[in-house]
Amino acid sequence: MEQSGTSTRLQAAVQDLASGVVSALRGGDHPHVVPLGADGEAGDLALAAVRVLGADALLPGALLRTPPDPAEVAVFRKAVEAHPPRADAAPTVRWSHWGMARTLRRLDPSVTTGPSAEPDTGWLDGAGWQVLTHQLAVLAPLAVPGEECAVSDLAACRPVDVARGFVRAVRRRDWRQAAGAGRWLTLLPGVPHTVGLEAGLDFVELMGGQDPLVALQVQAARTVRAGAPV
Template sequence: MCGAAGIDEDDRTGIAAVRVIGADLLLPSVLHGRHPHPGDVALLHRAVREFPPRPDASDAAMWSHWGMMSALHRSAPAAVAAGRPPLAVSPAEEPDAAWLEGAPWQSFTHQLSVLAPLAVPAASSAVHRAAAHRVVDLARGFVRAVRRRDWLQAAGTGRWLAALDGRPDSLGLDRGLDFVELMGGTDPRVALHVRAARLMAEGRPR
């Protein structure tokens, strides 16, 4: 079965690419309120099985894997509603997030930008809770990333800010995202995070 991306489920190179994309493979369906393509769900499930985190994996890699498992678990009700049997995926135990609590705001921003695929509506995790408690730090980090012309970090951080309540009115996130897209939008990862941020920001208070 091929997913919407045109990747065959038996294409191991394609499955490895899906592992790199992670939970964002299902992002269009999440942001637009549609059932995910069954082929995409199958591909993500295969990537989870084929490429589990190594024993020495970084915290970010562990959380990325957890995000994929969480996305698959959230897709189960949609499969039932569409008359398809859900894939056998149980909610995964959250990795440790204590390493985020005391991180300096610069490091915190970097780590959250790496974990931008976790910034989706109606999702909750220890990373979300840490981000919600440090929105001002994320705002500072967004401005710093723009000044340093680190467009990918700025886009990922902007995505988190769009997903959270309480961002400072003075930040001007909408204009900031416009600038990030203008300067870094040739990078598809930047374009993805900026588009996701805009769609989420439309439904959240300023």
């Protein structure tokens, strides 16, 4: 029961953090996206939530080119340092950790926390379009304009497959996967016009937008499509 309660609290913390990111992207009055205590520090639950959300915890600064709060950056850095991937971690976990480390280095080139070398993408070589879309949706925090990596290069080579995955996710009512795939599609060249991405994002937002994790991906896609500075 205690483990279940902890999991429930973590899910709530992740959703609260995602809601803060969405509000900031929409121009809401949220000076602090990352939850901080009265002492300016973040508790273990907040650190874990940042780790789950990954680089998207500081997404407003990346897309809107606004300087992040130093206290939030400190919490973000602590989350990276406190939760390194285990040796047997899944590829998506290793890539998420790398993405967070990349974000830190972008904010402060003197930072040496986390890996600088990209993990491999071997697990995606030859992956079917269903698997590819699922994995890219998990790694949606890597879909940031002007910050290419091996994963984004691989996605750029398969826009039709990602588009097929997006349509399939919508039909299956898998709104989180659809939103993540839609975010990638805003960055990829050669996306078929028949996908109807704008209308598709509208539908995903309508049907799944009450989930802050869906709303975050949709708003990220909209911000990019609206011409966020890159």
